[in-house]
Amino acid sequence: MEHRLDGKTNRLSLSKRKDTWAAWSFLVPASLFLFVTSFLPLLYSAYLSFFRFKMNLPKAVPLFIGLENYARVFTDSQLATSALNTLVFALASVSVEMALGLMVALAISGDGKINRVALAIFIVPMIMAPVAAGTLWRMMLDSATGVVNYLLSLLGISGVSWLANTTTAMVSVIFVNIWQLTPWVTVVVAAGLKALPQDCIQAALVDGATPFQVFRRIVLPLIMPLLTVILMIRFIDAFKVFDTVYVMTGGGPGLATEMLPNFIYKQGLKYFDAGYAGAMAVLFVLAMTLVVLLFVKWRSWEEAKL
Amino acid sequence: MxxxxxxxxxxxxxxxxxxxxxxxxxxxxxxxxxxxxxxxYWLVTNALKLERDYLAYPPVLIPKEITFESFVELFEKNAFASSLATTLIITAVTTLLCVAIGSTAAYTLARGPIGRKAKNIFGVWFLVQKMYPAIVTAIPVFIVMRALRLIDTRFSLIIMNTSFNLPMIIWLMMGFFEQLPISLEESGMLDGAGFYKRFFYLILPITKPGLISAAILTFVATWNEFLFSVILSIKRTKTLPVIIAGFITDRGLDWGPMAAASVLMLVPVVLLTFFLQKDFVQGLAMGAVKG
Structure with missing residues (x-):
C-alpha cells in the first residue's frame, strides 16, 4: 500500500506514527511502575485471601482454605466494631470539617492582609506529619500533666482522662483530625470562592438581592460541585486514617478507637495472618470503589443542575 | 455605587x-x-523549655528561660542525624521520580495521539489507584520485599512512596495540561516539531507552576509518610515520623526532645509551602477540581 501514496502523505503519516510511539513511551513507565508496585500487590492480596498463610514462620507454605477467610470477615465481631468506629470517625470528622471549613473560608474570602496571613497560618496543620500532630496532641491531652486539662481546670472542669476513656478517646482522635484538616477544606474552598464570577454577584446585588440570598442562590450552587468533590476526598481519606490513631491510642482503650487500617495492619503484621488481612483488604477496596462510584454519580448530577 | x-x-x-x-x-x-x-506555640515552646519546665505541672505557659538542650540531646542520642538524611534522600528522589514519570504520563493522557478508549482506561485506572487505601497493599508488599531482601533499604521506601504519589501527580498534571490552548501544539506541529520536541520545548516551560505544585505535594506527602516507613524499616532506614512515634513509651515523658524532633520536621515543609504558597494552594485547588 505504502508505495501508492505520494511522498508528502507518506512522510506525514510516518511522523504521526512516530508521535504515537512517542506518546506511548511517555505513558508506559508510569503505568508499568504502578502495575508492578500497586496492582500486583493487590492481586497478591486477593490470591492470599483464599489461603491460610502464617507469614512469620520461615518455611510456611500457603494452605488453600477456600472462602474461610471471607466467612470469618462476616463473623468477626472485632472487625465489625472497627468498621463501625471507622464510619463514626469518618462521618463525625468530615461533617464538622465541611461545615467549619466552609464558614472560615467565607470569613477569610476577602483580599485583605489579615486574610492572607490567616491563609498562610492555616496551611501549617495540614502539612504537619500526622504522626507529629498525634504526638503533640497526646502530650497536650495527657490527663495528669497536659495543658488542656490545666486550662480546663481554670474553668472549673477537672481531670478528664482524654485518651483512657472510651468515649473521650474517640472524641480526641476525631478532634485531632478536625484540627489538621479543617484548614485544608478552608484553603480549597477559599480558592474556589476566588474563582467565582464577580459580575454575576454584583448584578444580583444591584437588583436588590440581600447578601444572604446571594450566598444561598448564587454562591452556594456555584461551589456545590467543588464541595461535593471535597466531601468525597475527605470522606475517602478519613477511611485511611492510621498515623494519628497509631500514636494517640493504638486503637484503644480496648477497641474504642480501632479503625479498619489499624485492624488490618494488626492482623497482618502483628498476628501475621496474611490470608485474613488479604480478605479484608479485598473487601475494603470493593467498598471504597462503591463509595467512589456513588460520589461520581452524585457529582455528575450536581453538575447537570448548573 | x-x-x-x-x-x-x-x-x-x-x-x-x-x-x-x-x-x-x-x-x-x-x-x-x-x-x-x-x-x-505549645510545640515550639516545649522544644525550647528546660527539662524541669516541660515536665512541670501546672504547665509553664510562658517559659522564663529557653535552651537548645532538647535539640542537642536529639542529635546525640537517637541516631537522629542519619534519620534526617535518610528522610531527605527518600523524599528528594521520590519527588524527582514522581514528577518525571508522572508528568510525562499525564501529558500523553491529556494530549497524546493515542486512542480515546486507551486514555479513558488508563485515566480511570489511575483514579482508582489514587482512591484506595495504602494499607491494602501493605502486607503483600512486606512479603515480597522480605523475599527480595529489600526490607530496611532506602530503595524500597522510594519505590513505595513513588507508587502512592504517582496517581495523584498524574491527575494533577492532566488538569494543568488540559488548561493549555490546543492551538499551541497545533502551531508546533505545523512547524514540524515531533511529540518529544513539543513537550520539552513548548509545553514544559509554561507548565512550570504545575510541576512545582506537583513537586511540593509529593515532597510533603513523602516527608510525612508513616505506614510503609514503619513496616519496611527495622533499623537503618527509620524515617523521621518513625523516630517521632518512637518517643511514645509507657512513661511518655520525653516531651522536650519529642517536640524538638517535630519542630525540626516541620521547618522544611513550612519554609517550602511559605515561599511557594501560591503554587501549593493552586495544587490543592486543582487536585479538588480534578477529584
Missing part, C-alpha cells in the same frame, strides 16, 4: 460578614486562629 461598596464580595470583609455581620466573622477568625496556633 453605595450598594456595591456596602456588599462588595471581593472586599476584605469577606462574604460571611455581608450576611452574618462583622462580629461573627471576627469571632470565627480569632477562634479558629487560636485553635490552630496554640498547639503550634
Amino acid at each position: 453605595s450598594l456595591k461598596r456596602k456588599y462588595d464580595f471581593t472586599s476584605p470583609h469577606g462574604i460571611l460578614s455581608n450576611f452574618a455581620g462583622r462580629p461573627v466573622k471576627v469571632a470565627l477568625i480569632v477562634l479558629s486562629m487560636t485553635v490552630v496556633l496554640f498547639p503550634l
Whole structure:
C-alpha cells in the first residue's frame, strides 16, 4: 500500500506514527511502575485471601482454605466494631470539617492582609506529619500533666482522662483530625470562592438581592460541585486514617478507637495472618470503589443542575 | 455605587460578614486562629523549655528561660542525624521520580495521539489507584520485599512512596495540561516539531507552576509518610515520623526532645509551602477540581 501514496502523505503519516510511539513511551513507565508496585500487590492480596498463610514462620507454605477467610470477615465481631468506629470517625470528622471549613473560608474570602496571613497560618496543620500532630496532641491531652486539662481546670472542669476513656478517646482522635484538616477544606474552598464570577454577584446585588440570598442562590450552587468533590476526598481519606490513631491510642482503650487500617495492619503484621488481612483488604477496596462510584454519580448530577 | 461598596464580595470583609455581620466573622477568625496556633506555640515552646519546665505541672505557659538542650540531646542520642538524611534522600528522589514519570504520563493522557478508549482506561485506572487505601497493599508488599531482601533499604521506601504519589501527580498534571490552548501544539506541529520536541520545548516551560505544585505535594506527602516507613524499616532506614512515634513509651515523658524532633520536621515543609504558597494552594485547588 505504502508505495501508492505520494511522498508528502507518506512522510506525514510516518511522523504521526512516530508521535504515537512517542506518546506511548511517555505513558508506559508510569503505568508499568504502578502495575508492578500497586496492582500486583493487590492481586497478591486477593490470591492470599483464599489461603491460610502464617507469614512469620520461615518455611510456611500457603494452605488453600477456600472462602474461610471471607466467612470469618462476616463473623468477626472485632472487625465489625472497627468498621463501625471507622464510619463514626469518618462521618463525625468530615461533617464538622465541611461545615467549619466552609464558614472560615467565607470569613477569610476577602483580599485583605489579615486574610492572607490567616491563609498562610492555616496551611501549617495540614502539612504537619500526622504522626507529629498525634504526638503533640497526646502530650497536650495527657490527663495528669497536659495543658488542656490545666486550662480546663481554670474553668472549673477537672481531670478528664482524654485518651483512657472510651468515649473521650474517640472524641480526641476525631478532634485531632478536625484540627489538621479543617484548614485544608478552608484553603480549597477559599480558592474556589476566588474563582467565582464577580459580575454575576454584583448584578444580583444591584437588583436588590440581600447578601444572604446571594450566598444561598448564587454562591452556594456555584461551589456545590467543588464541595461535593471535597466531601468525597475527605470522606475517602478519613477511611485511611492510621498515623494519628497509631500514636494517640493504638486503637484503644480496648477497641474504642480501632479503625479498619489499624485492624488490618494488626492482623497482618502483628498476628501475621496474611490470608485474613488479604480478605479484608479485598473487601475494603470493593467498598471504597462503591463509595467512589456513588460520589461520581452524585457529582455528575450536581453538575447537570448548573 | 453605595450598594456595591456596602456588599462588595471581593472586599476584605469577606462574604460571611455581608450576611452574618462583622462580629461573627471576627469571632470565627480569632477562634479558629487560636485553635490552630496554640498547639503550634505549645510545640515550639516545649522544644525550647528546660527539662524541669516541660515536665512541670501546672504547665509553664510562658517559659522564663529557653535552651537548645532538647535539640542537642536529639542529635546525640537517637541516631537522629542519619534519620534526617535518610528522610531527605527518600523524599528528594521520590519527588524527582514522581514528577518525571508522572508528568510525562499525564501529558500523553491529556494530549497524546493515542486512542480515546486507551486514555479513558488508563485515566480511570489511575483514579482508582489514587482512591484506595495504602494499607491494602501493605502486607503483600512486606512479603515480597522480605523475599527480595529489600526490607530496611532506602530503595524500597522510594519505590513505595513513588507508587502512592504517582496517581495523584498524574491527575494533577492532566488538569494543568488540559488548561493549555490546543492551538499551541497545533502551531508546533505545523512547524514540524515531533511529540518529544513539543513537550520539552513548548509545553514544559509554561507548565512550570504545575510541576512545582506537583513537586511540593509529593515532597510533603513523602516527608510525612508513616505506614510503609514503619513496616519496611527495622533499623537503618527509620524515617523521621518513625523516630517521632518512637518517643511514645509507657512513661511518655520525653516531651522536650519529642517536640524538638517535630519542630525540626516541620521547618522544611513550612519554609517550602511559605515561599511557594501560591503554587501549593493552586495544587490543592486543582487536585479538588480534578477529584
